[in-house]
Amino acid sequence: MVLVAHGSRDPRAAEATRALARAVEAARPGTRVLPSWLDHTDPGPTEVLRALAADGHAEAVVVPLLLTAAYHRRVDVPAAVAAARETAPELAVRVTDVLGPADGTVDAGLLAGLRRRLAEAEPGGVDALVLAAAGTRDARARGSVGRVAVALADEFGLSCTVSYASAAPPTADVAVARLRAAGARRVAVAAYFLAPGLFHDGVVAAARAAGAVAVSGPLTDAPELADLVLRRVDAATPV
Known part of the structure; x- marks a missing residue:
């Protein structure tokens, strides 16, 4: 393999x-x-x-x-x-x-991994989520990220919006700020990354500065x- x-x-x-x-x-x-x-x-x-x-x-x-x-x-x-x-x-x-x-289906294990990393970030009670991805100019790929956000929203019973670290708006800080302006008080960010690096570091800093209560780590292993x-x-x- x-x-x-x-x-x-x-x-x-x-x-x-x-x-x-x-x-x-x-x-x-x-x-x-x-x-x-x-x-x-x-x-x-x-x-x-x-x-x-x-x-x-x-x-x-x-x-x-x-x-x-x-x-x-x-x-x-x-x-x-x-x-x-x-x-x-x-x-x-x-x-x-x-x-x-794959074929439009979000694997339950992927959602479980995102849930695990959010729990490890210890956000406590949250009332809105941001799914923070690396970013792409490919519209089909962005649609794929959107499907994960919808599935994550269903998983938690909360609204979940997408943000991108590059190539497409909004950035994590903008997404968090919009949710807070709409009335959310405890916004957590689920990092849709496989590994740490510059993009994830930037998401953590930007989301925290905008008032996010937690940002999860990458899925890694x-x-x-x-x-x-x-x-x-x-x-x-x-x-």
Whole structure:
């Protein structure tokens, strides 16, 4: 199994990916789980797949550690797999769906992981939520984030609005301020991130400055996320 993360200059992000790989291995003993990154951190997925083929492995499953099926899932991941198969055509490769909504369905485990991280942030009673995502210019990907916000609102029985750290409005501070202006007094922010880094740090600072009572940590190696990875693997089809 090859986990493919976006990659970041922040070393905490790479360690979060390694931690998730360890959690997935622990959840499915006997399976080798290798982390890789599209940028900033080595090794890349092409290198890992070629090494697996050289070691005699006949099959690999690639898991994009992404929350939306935007450019990286549509272009970068398939390109990495194609490059590996140019020199290792004997390696059978399957690629899973992203960890965010697949076919419009929000996985219950994803919601459970978000709930876990919110509980760890100890917000106490809250009366509104913000789902803070990294951001994308891809309208379909933003729609995917919106579906998670709707599901989270249903899960908590509260209103939940979306914010973005980049590429699209509103930012977390604006989203929190709007909810407070509308009458909410205890707004918590659910971080829709897989790993820590600059974007998550910015969300924490901005949301706190706007009056949020809590901002959750990234999903990282939450048990629910490891289980979701395995469900994606079991449902993957060959490329």
